[in-house]
Amino acid sequence: MHNLLSIEQLDRDQIERLMDQAARFAEVSDREIKKVPTLRGRLVVNLFYEASTRTRSSFELAAKRLSADVLNFAASGSSVEKGESLKDTIATLGSYEPDALVIRSPHVGAAALVSTWTGVSVINAGDGTHEHPTQALLDVFTLTRRIGRLDGKSIWIVGDVLHSRVARSNILAFTKLGARVTVCGPPTLIPPGIDALGCEVRYDLRDLGGADVIYALRMQNERMREDYVPSVHEYVSCYQINAGRLASHQVLMHPGPVNRGVELSSDVADSPQALITAQVQAGVVVRMAVLYMVLAGARGPAGGATAAGTASATAQLA
Amino acid sequence: MGTEKVVLDADGVRRALMRIAHEIVEKNSQGESPALVGIHRRGAPLASRLQRMVGDLLGEEVPLGDLDITFYRDDVSTRPEAPIVNASNLDFAIDGRTVIVVDDVLFTGRTVRAAIEALFDYGRPSRVQLAVLADRGHRELPIRPDYVGKNLPTARSERVNVRVSELDGIDQIAIAIPGRS
Amino acid sequence: MRRLFSAPTPPATILIRGARLLDPRSGVDREGDLLVRAGVIAEIGETGSLEAPADAESVDGSGRHVFAGFVDPHVHLRVPGQEHKEDLHTGTRAAAAGGYCAVVGMPNTDPVVDSTAILGSLRDAALREARVPVGFMAAISPGLAGHGLTEMVELREAGAIGFTDDGRPVVSAGLLRRALQYQRLCGGVLALHEEDPSLSGAGAMHEGAVSALLGIAGIPSVSESTMVARDAALAGHEGGRVHMQHLSAIESVRAVEAAKAAGVAVTAEASPHHLTLIDEDVRGLDTRLKMNPPLRTEVDRTALIEAIRTGVIDCIATDHAPHAREDKDVPFEQAAMGTTGLETAFAALYTHLVLPGLLDLATLVERLAAGALVVDLPVPAISVGEPANLCLVDLAAEWQVGEAGYESRSENCCFAGRQLRGRVLMTLAAGGVAYRERAFAIGVA
Numbered sequence: 001m002h003n004l005l006s007i008e009q010l011d012r013d014q015i016e017r018l019m020d021q022a023a024r025f026a027e028v029s030d031r032e033i034k035k036v037p038t039l040r041g042r043l044v045v046n047l048f049y050e051a052s053t054r055t056r057s058s059f060e061l062a063a064k065r066l067s068a069d070v071l072n073f074a075a076s077g078s079s080v081e082k083g084e085s086l087k088d089t090i091a092t093l094g095s096y097e098p099d100a101l102v103i104r105s106p107h108v109g110a111a112a113l114v115s116t117w118t119g120v121s122v123i124n125a126g127d128g129t130h131e132h133p134t135q136a137l138l139d140v141f142t143l144t145r146r147i148g149r150l151d152g153k154s155i156w157i158v159g160d161v162l163h164s165r166v167a168r169s170n171i172l173a174f175t176k177l178g179a180r181v182t183v184c185g186p187p188t189l190i191p192p193g194i195d196a197l198g199c200e201v202r203y204d205l206r207d208l209g210g211a212d213v214i215y216a217l218r219m220q221n222e223r224m225r226e227d228y229v230p231s232v233h234e235y236v237s238c239y240q241i242n243a244g245r246l247a248s249h250q251v252l253m254h255p256g257p258v259n260r261g262v263e264l265s266s267d268v269a270d271s272p273q274a275l276i277t278a279q280v281q282a283g284v285v286v287r288m289a290v291l292y293m294v295l296a297g298a299r300g301p302a303g304g305a306t307a308a309g310t311a312s313a314t315a316q317l318a
Numbered sequence: 319m320g321t322e323k324v325v326l327d328a329d330g331v332r333r334a335l336m337r338i339a340h341e342i343v344e345k346n347s348q349g350e351s352p353a354l355v356g357i358h359r360r361g362a363p364l365a366s367r368l369q370r371m372v373g374d375l376l377g378e379e380v381p382l383g384d385l386d387i388t389f390y391r392d393d394v395s396t397r398p399e400a401p402i403v404n405a406s407n408l409d410f411a412i413d414g415r416t417v418i419v420v421d422d423v424l425f426t427g428r429t430v431r432a433a434i435e436a437l438f439d440y441g442r443p444s445r446v447q448l449a450v451l452a453d454r455g456h457r458e459l460p461i462r463p464d465y466v467g468k469n470l471p472t473a474r475s476e477r478v479n480v481r482v483s484e485l486d487g488i489d490q491i492a493i494a495i496p497g498r499s
Numbered sequence: 500m501r502r503l504f505s506a507p508t509p510p511a512t513i514l515i516r517g518a519r520l521l522d523p524r525s526g527v528d529r530e531g532d533l534l535v536r537a538g539v540i541a542e543i544g545e546t547g548s549l550e551a552p553a554d555a556e557s558v559d560g561s562g563r564h565v566f567a568g569f570v571d572p573h574v575h576l577r578v579p580g581q582e583h584k585e586d587l588h589t590g591t592r593a594a595a596a597g598g599y600c601a602v603v604g605m606p607n608t609d610p611v612v613d614s615t616a617i618l619g620s621l622r623d624a625a626l627r628e629a630r631v632p633v634g635f636m637a638a639i640s641p642g643l644a645g646h647g648l649t650e651m652v653e654l655r656e657a658g659a660i661g662f663t664d665d666g667r668p669v670v671s672a673g674l675l676r677r678a679l680q681y682q683r684l685c686g687g688v689l690a691l692h693e694e695d696p697s698l699s700g701a702g703a704m705h706e707g708a709v710s711a712l713l714g715i716a717g718i719p720s721v722s723e724s725t726m727v728a729r730d731a732a733l734a735g736h737e738g739g740r741v742h743m744q745h746l747s748a749i750e751s752v753r754a755v756e757a758a759k760a761a762g763v764a765v766t767a768e769a770s771p772h773h774l775t776l777i778d779e780d781v782r783g784l785d786t787r788l789k790m791n792p793p794l795r796t797e798v799d800r801t802a803l804i805e806a807i808r809t810g811v812i813d814c815i816a817t818d819h820a821p822h823a824r825e826d827k828d829v830p831f832e833q834a835a836m837g838t839t840g841l842e843t844a845f846a847a848l849y850t851h852l853v854l855p856g857l858l859d860l861a862t863l864v865e866r867l868a869a870g871a872l873v874v875d876l877p878v879p880a881i882s883v884g885e886p887a888n889l890c891l892v893d894l895a896a897e898w899q900v901g902e903a904g905y906e907s908r909s910e911n912c913c914f915a916g917r918q919l920r921g922r923v924l925m926t927l928a929a930g931g932v933a934y935r936e937r938a939f940a941i942g943v944a
Contacts, residue, residue, distance in 0.1 A: 024389075024405065031440055032441070033438075036389035037390060087829070108832055109830050128832065129714035168714050193706075193708035196711060196712060292400055
């Protein structure tokens, strides 16, 4: 797997293998020495066009625990602000000879586009409103550790689906693992045609009781200003997940950061049914698994150009 | 293809392990009992058997763990794909203990080097010893075993196939000569 | 009043032997010889029956077709101000290479063509550089800002062939109404880019299943069709004449159909890309497929093809929109909208509509020339006495788009890399040779 650009590109098998690898890294993270030397000498460059301390530090820590070197490149205060094009920025970064580029961009398709310009491995850390594959992977990891296999489980994704790359990636990931996904939110914030991804669409929480998992999305204040929803008050009244709506058998997830009092009530966010903290912890080990899968393996464009006979070397290295 | 020659049968394997177990008890008569850590894949079931044997001889429980050393290999960047990693289980503290690393075949020594590095990321053992079922020579690093089941001089091009009943249904060491055709 | 401008070319004297002559509007569909003398179609006869005058070039037309030259009422020549994308010379070369004998340039340039001074300098530039006759539309509102009218009478007297704010819609119904009323004084068609910005918003592609999957803001069909309906109603109410540009949606086709049935003086155009590509093609986020209006669904495409067939949509217009590489080599949402189209229009439509039997060749060539009617120009004809406006085409020739480069200065062609059939070998415009295909040798018969 040379690049990780989307959940769409992955099949169930690949997702499950990533989960297995993440579990191995979770074991490493339980030790006192949380590092392994696997990616020593490799360089991971974080290119973040959107401010994001969480995801970026998660990737940085993941790379460091694999003993890789890390270079952080943020948009503000850089040549990007001076008008340098994405293409030129990638070319400049290429001179550092990175092994992997982790890219977060406000533009759909940015990571895929970059992968056409460079032979370096590209990992999509979020491209506009399109996908956020590592978020979906850590969500799957956290959820399966808590409730086991997802086949046949009912997962409701509640909130602003229109603007959510997390929602898109999760709909795909959960569906690929056999879950039944329902998206629910204000009609103005559910994209027409989203059911083509294989999910059901609801505009109210009437049938929420049938869900095994509730995944709440952030409700940003801008949406109120842009006429998608009349007011926070009305959103809360229709869609907030609170003690009255969260049933005792249900598990609650959220990509963070939580707008307490908006999409989640405070008590529900802190309840033992909420996996939010576990999700954050899962972020590092899942990203370690991603970096490992993408980078461990021969250097070079497709990771395939190796000396003949390495395949038979397995037993002989004893 | 080539032919295979069995150099140790099931009975031979059992006797070799028994001898190793006795040697372990002799060399570790003072202080805390040693811990056994098997290296994936086949070192693990062998370590498990040794745990029972040594435990019986000592009359006490011997700690057992197993390690997947994929993350510590020195050839990660030359393999075509990221190797799949198996679970490691090391649930006891190794600080200040004697740890005996167990593997099926000792060859270049690189696997054992990786195992030692992995072990040190779990803690600081007071001593590390090495037990192998077979030593086929051709060392590339200064690694020497403390306990050897059988010495097996081999040519580099030969393959040594160790089979253990837990994984392969049979206990056996065979040498495969590459085919000439 | 002269409304087409080009650099003078020597009037051609050419004998084309044994070609298939096809001009449905003139009732011509036959094999034969065609003689152009001093830029005028002098004789048409049986194959082998005409004698070449001494100074004539002789062209072997056997196995080839001659059509009346195409007319494009909607191209972006990028002059003044964006000559790095295209200029009058390269743009008209591209037109001639596509079989076009006349094109109409849009005013959304820098500065906008909204005054007689700018129009005058454009006209002069065309007289020096244009390889085929070019007409220029002037803006409806100064600076395309949507407030107030330009000096439409003066602009008409300076040669403006029509008016449009293309690039932008005329958002205010009140302003359009004033323009329709003023049209009674100044004449000239009002060509309208139909889009409701409050519905299209920041959209970058058709709003549908594909945009939902990609997470890209969508432009719904109703953004276009509601404006088509509104403007047709206004035109009907004021007795004015409007032309609906680059239609993309089935709802818009229905609206035009209804307006025509109600007697409104409305014409409409569709582009080669809307007739051959759909939103599914945009899944790979190739920025060459980012246009405004966007590529829509197969249902829309089918409706557009049907409308071209029946004449509800009157003509083909390429909306040729050259862009510099750096404007397209960026993430999809940031990319400039538009595709070039002059060089590939015929071949793309022939390959994807005529060959699979969705449209017949006669209708296609008729619609490719019908743009002339929209802007009150005489329609090119294959008829004795007419000025030579025609193109010689090899329908069997296969070629890969872009392999040999482009005549246009820009490379953003939505058909880049595709194998197409149908190659223009030679174009005559206003009596002179405007284009010869490089590999096409002219010999003396």
